[in-house]
Amino acid sequence: MKAEILSVGTEILLGDIVNTNSHYLSKELALLGISVHRQTTVGDNEDRLLDAIRSALKDCDIIFATGGLGPTTDDITKETAAKAMGKDLYIHEPSLQRIKGYFRDSARAMTAGNEKQALFPKDAYILENDNGTAPGCVMTNEKGQSIVVLPGPPKEMIPMFEEKVKPYLEKYLDSTIISKALKVIGLGEWDMASRVRDIITGNENPTVAPYAKDFESLLRITAKAENESACRALIDPVVAEIKARIGEYIYGEDDDTIEKVVGELLIRNKLKFACAESVTGGMIASRMLGYEGGMSKVFDEAFVTYSNESKTRYLGVDEVILKRHGAVSEETCHAMAKGLLENTGAQVGLVTTGIAGPDGGSPEKPVGLVYIGVNIKGTITVFRHVFSGGDRNRIRSRATVSALGHLRTELAKELN
């Protein structure tokens, strides 16, 4: 099956945003065995969009179009796709009701443009949008060619592709495709891949592919078979083999995030959590509170202790330790972790101290040096890292992911 990926958006042509959708879809379609022959990006311009669709329909069996499903008059992808296929648009009542419901739940007013988002060809296959107002759809012409119309924002497009388009394509492809992601912290993409190299190269079904994103790594295992249980039967032994090799670094699967995994561990075990951040300065607290599963049950307070004085004042770090070993040292990190639990009602504490640069580094303590302290009911473990390469905020973000990874590993040990 030949495919074209068509991105619609003047903001991409102006270089205001990076086209991550094309990359995501290319990768996913490759895993599904669908061959992408071309990627095209055009602006919000009907003539050019129509040209691009017609040109793609000359060669391809299926077009994946993203963007241009919004409520404004600039958003014309669905209308233009329908025009290219000679189809008229009608209000799709269930979609209209869903959009109205979306606005009922929010404080914003629905506009006429939002009603337009419920217009579809009568024979279109509707793709519900669980993360925004614009539904997608699949239109198919008399030759059996399809245009899959998807929203532009990745946080709407990706779940729609995963949850709605993939099952549709599987029917179309006459086989089931199941994929499982193993999520890894503490091993870079290359290290991870080299530990399971023979599994990656030795398997064709399921395929095993490594990825890196936001300072985490990921292994995706994808199987194609006649039904779900046949897929699972292909996937399970490969997952078991991977877990036997690098299981300690795998913190979760699929939609898990490190804050969700750690948050659920804390909530399930009724463990109050606190953190005190120097180098990460709020990033750990911010990330933990991003988990929407009820952090208020276990999260009362956190500190950003940037100065030496604040480390003493809020965490009781001995000034002598600070003076003798410096703020960025194993000893200070240990004292921060100790003082954090003594000065709060928490049973689990996470602390960081380090040098994010660009200034402040030395041969003994280079920029990128970070100490991470985990305190679980008084048992303190301190980890030392040097995160080299990258600017201040890259170092801080890597330290944050690393700290949450260590916290999960230590919690898992403690709770076992």
Add this chain to the structure above:
Amino acid sequence: MKAEILSVGTEILLGDIVNTNSHYLSKELALLGISVHRQTTVGDNEDRLLDAIRSALKDCDIIFATGGLGPTTDDITKETAAKAMGKDLYIHEPSLQRIKGYFRDSARAMTAGNEKQALFPKDAYILENDNGTAPGCVMTNEKGQSIVVLPGPPKEMIPMFEEKVKPYLEKYLDSTIISKALKVIGLGEWDMASRVRDIITGNENPTVAPYAKDFESLLRITAKAENESACRALIDPVVAEIKARIGEYIYGEDDDTIEKVVGELLIRNKLKFACAESVTGGMIASRMLGYEGGMSKVFDEAFVTYSNESKTRYLGVDEVILKRHGAVSEETCHAMAKGLLENTGAQVGLVTTGIAGPDGGSPEKPVGLVYIGVNIKGTITVFRHVFSGGDRNRIRSRATVSALGHLRTELAKELN
């Protein structure tokens, strides 16, 4: 001048690499006033590449092609571009000598494929490669249309574009292009654009274009003239007119970030800063400490006061206020702002309390309700917002940007 960006590489179509070249070139060409009408990606396949070049030559004045200049037989971009323009290739002796020199200086052996990298049409303008073996070139046909052929690796492509292509284009364009961005917080893209609509539509040189990104808005003013001072003379009155309309919302220009602008105000005026975050839970502190200009001079400590108890304990918020008005109220926000300065050595304080959801909202206090408190040396101002639409972390991020915007405005008033 109409342009097309053409990326060549099967690895992009397979999703193995992200196409950052298209993004980079789109942004740079927009700044030069060259309008990108389409981006296309094809694999290392002669037929499809030839089709793509011919299709682009129908519409465009100039094609920027990246990738496919390597030494292998898969690398066919230059050959195919020459074919499309009806040109033959010859060894370009200076390029061959440079390639030979490159291999003399390295430990690797030169291959016959590397000689192919020195083949060019006789009338091509050669773009030397200071970071690899493959030179680029500009081919121009009898209609005056050009194909700029560039290597694929960004570390070769970007310096070649900066150092070789830009000066070439400027000569070609026979003019200088200068652009200035005005950065806005507190007005959405649509609100901002509607207040300056006549300026946007009424100007062709400079052009004025609105954008939105990361909960901020931006107006880009771009002028084209014979030299820099002529550009400035076109830009300055338009900027003055825009500032007269929406100046209070403009926090900076070009590479300014809100944390840089606020950070510099604090450092320059020797004002100690602290924050206490409930709904934003660390995001403000994290963002402020992302500014690399020496925040340690003014930033000692910050709190995440997520529970009611922590608001009382660290900020001295009266329990009666919390009980009577609730944690998310103007009164609690005011008390947090007051207590923050009383309990720390700071002169400037920023606090937030709100409901990020998904649970916890009510008709009177919906999800998205956020109070932001600014305290400058005891003068407290509280701002109320309802950020509707979007998930928990979107609301928190919008609240963070809004809070920093309010802090800047209040600081500017106080310091005036």
